[in-house]
Amino acid sequence: MKLKTYLPILDWGKRYNRATLTSDLVAAVIVTIMLIPQSLAYALLAGLPPEVGLYASVLPLVAYAIFGTSSALAVGPVAVVSLMTAAAVGRLAAEGTADYASAAILLALLSGTMLTVMGLFRLGFIANFLSHPVISGFITASGIIIATSQVGGLLGIKTEGHALPQLVLSIADNIGAINWNTVEVGAVALALLLWIRLDLKNWLNRFGVPKGVVTIIVRAGPVLVVFLTMAWSALFDLAGKGVALVGQVPQGLPMLALPSFNLDTIQALLLPALIISVVGFVESISVAQTLAAKRRERIDPNQELIGLGASNIAAAIGGGYPVTGGFARSVVNFDAGAATPAAGAFTAIGIAGATLLLTPFLAILPKATLAATIVLAVLTLVDFSILKRAWNYSKADFAAVVITLLGTLLLGVEVGISLGVGASILIFLYRSSQPHAAIVGQVPGTEHYRNVKRHNVDTTPDVLSIRVDESLYFANARYLQDLVGNQAAQNPEIKDVVLMCSAVNAIDMSALESLEAIQHQLSDFGVRLHLSEVKGPVMDRLAGTDFLVHLSGGVHLSQHQAMLAIAAARNAKLLHTAPAEHAEAKKLLVRR
Missing domain, CATH: 3.30.750.24 (STAS domain)
Structure with a gap:
């Protein structure tokens, strides 16, 4: 009984049959199609080569299938954790260097170890220190920072910084170097992605396309935009016109290995790893519990800590960076009918196949396409309505939202979330010090x-x-x-x-x-x-x-x-x- 507690696969694996296999395979195909462009884009957001996003989408999914308790949660790179990775690693090494990549891998290993230890000691309650107003303010601010960071990619200029003032100043300093060919590619990619999200489904329904086919086409839309802009790049020599391309991507999967250990680097990454662990767990468990409630399933928060910990350790061994359960892809996984965590393992096989077969073609992919993918993905993170709701309900919660939002925007993600947690604790102490x-x-x-x-x-x-x-x-x-x-x-x-x-x-x-x-x-x-x-x-x-x-x-x-x-x-x-x-x-x- 105890072994099944720590290895949920032994429980649901006994009930696995042809029907669940079919459901999981269909869900895996749809999620794989969605995950390929997202993984590439989020790796660039983290300051890493695009193939690292694919690496981070293979072994973590397998690890979660073994240790996780949610049938629908899809683990992999996500926007907020990618931004936090860039902020943490960017202080230690220059982007594009071997030290930068090594630090990102080490960050995943530290985060995975912390999550696993928290799960074994049943410390899931630690996530309760991140109140909903703090999380809402943090995610909204992170969405703004992420979208702003991609303006450079859409304009063909270089931007630097992990807080809003630095990014805005960087854009202003380089505004004269805009590449209009890049702007054209970015605008077309953004428009197409927006149309796919908002209207393609209705357009296909008017032509009587079967519902299942419509779902696959809509989910595959971002991949179609990737292929379209790759063709554009090849036919019109966009590289010769100054458009930044992804460039040569190594073919195949990386060798499995642990990152090199450096005591100074470990000490510098301990706090960021803890923050990433807690934020990632809160995001993941929220998604998992929301989806589980729709199927009357049970999620074990402490086992989820172990599942996410194993996923991050697997990401480190496979040459990736910190991962967590993503909202968008988990909802897609759920809607596509994923019946067990095995859907994630099948998705991993699909991503591994893409890594082996498609990477030679990614060299001609414009980076502006990936920037457009990120911008559209993070628009759903920005929710200013929380300010009005918090103001109307509780001025103290409004203060926590504002402190977190402004702290994240102006000072960066780590300082912002720390301020939010501090504000929540102070508000709690203030309230409880004056009992009703x-x-x-x-x-x-x-x-x-x-x-x-x-x-x-x-x-x-x-x-x-x-x-x-x-x-x-x-x-x-x-x-x-x-x-x-x-x-x-x-x-x-x-x-x-x-x-x-x-x-x-x-x-x-x-x-x-x-x-x-x-x-x-x-x-x-x-x-x-x-x-x-x-x-x-x-x-x-x-x-x-x-x-x-x-x-x-x-x-x-x-x-x-x-x-x-x-x-x-x-x-x-x-x-x-x-x-x-x-x-x-x-x-x-x-x-x-």
């Missing part, structure tokens, strides 16, 4: 107690009932202490204070000391402190302390019982609980 606490009263005719500011309720002037809506810990304990103290000081008629703890899931030692301070302060005022609706685990903790022994009031199962007990005690003039009775009450509560 409401003065409550009784809803007439019921045993329910609600916020006096929101409901028509009955209150007792000499009893203050406060509902605490957060767990109590070191960051917010002082807030509650000040709140109770101020209320008691401002209202001299108060004789009893009841803390309604129905939403308190934990009380740490700092909060316990604050409760003891509240007890002492109220005793000085001649006010008794009571607790109500204390949860069992919290009560177990309190039972091991002296707090309950010195508690001037009581601990009650419900808020209503607390109010009845206070009223009954006053009516009977039993204002002080006898020690023996208090001890017996404590024993009963501990048994909860």
Whole structure:
């Protein structure tokens, strides 16, 4: 059973049959066609030779098929991780050098190792530190940076930088060197790709083309644009007119090997590898869970960490660079009917075949075509609507989006995501340091107690009932202490204070000391402190302390019982609980 947990292929492999084989093969053909131009383009975005994108699309897919849990997730190069790779490796080596390629491979190995270790130690919760507003701001900013970085490729000029100001200045400095033949190729490629995405399907449907054939043609559209511009390049000698071409691409697959290890390089890449690992995992698991929900399948986040880790280690061994699950190709894989992770393995075979057979022809491919492919792909990443939604819902979340977006745009991807994570943590600490606490009263005719500011309720002037809506810990304990103290000081008629703890899931030692301070302060005022609706685990903790022994009031199962007990005690003039009775009450509560 444990072996199947770490090798999901042993589970779904038993149920594999001819029907699933057919579904997986059809999906693999469609995804392979889509993946070829994307892989070439994303490798260039990462500052690597285009064939590296193909290398990164072979072994990682096989590794994920063995270790992954999603039937539809398609692993490979993606735009955001490619940009982050370029930013990380570009600080260590010049683009186009052997050291640059070696550092990218090492980055994949480090990322894969980190992901695998996180999975083995079941640390998938780490991804929760990247909130949705932070991810949205980061991806939107990354999309803008990526699109801007490709302007040079569309204009035939050189651009440098991994943040928006550097890219804009670079474009401005070289604007006079525009190659109009390149502009023409880029504009035509962009227009064709846009038409394929927006209108080709409708156009084919009007001619009565079968639905399955339409899907294949639309998915193959980018490949057709690649072949068209290659023919254009050959027939009109675009190279002689100054149009940048991909150039000679090595034929065949690379030798399997681990990258060379250099301690200084490893130290420089550790933080970028961690950031890439977490960002890649968040993107991948979001896609996998979304698609799995449509089929009522189960995704194991910790096993997904292992699957992605194995994929990145495989990418390093196969001469690639960091990979993750891509949204667009995974959706295509899902829509095409992929039934098991074996569809990815079949896609790997298709990519390997293309690497062996098609690479000699890629030398005449204009780089402007790949730039157009990237621009169109990343347009879907840009979503400014998150700013309006965040502003309307939560100003704190809006601040996190803006900090992440501006930080990424102005300072780069690593600084931007770090600022976003920092902002999220600070916002969480700020929110939890000021827990929501409401003065409550009784809803007439019921045993329910609600916020006096929101409901028509009955209150007792000499009893203050406060509902605490957060767990109590070191960051917010002082807030509650000040709140109770101020209320008691401002209202001299108060004789009893009841803390309604129905939403308190934990009380740490700092909060316990604050409760003891509240007890002492109220005793000085001649006010008794009571607790109500204390949860069992919290009560177990309190039972091991002296707090309950010195508690001037009581601990009650419900808020209503607390109010009845206070009223009954006053009516009977039993204002002080006898020690023996208090001890017996404590024993009963501990048994909860």
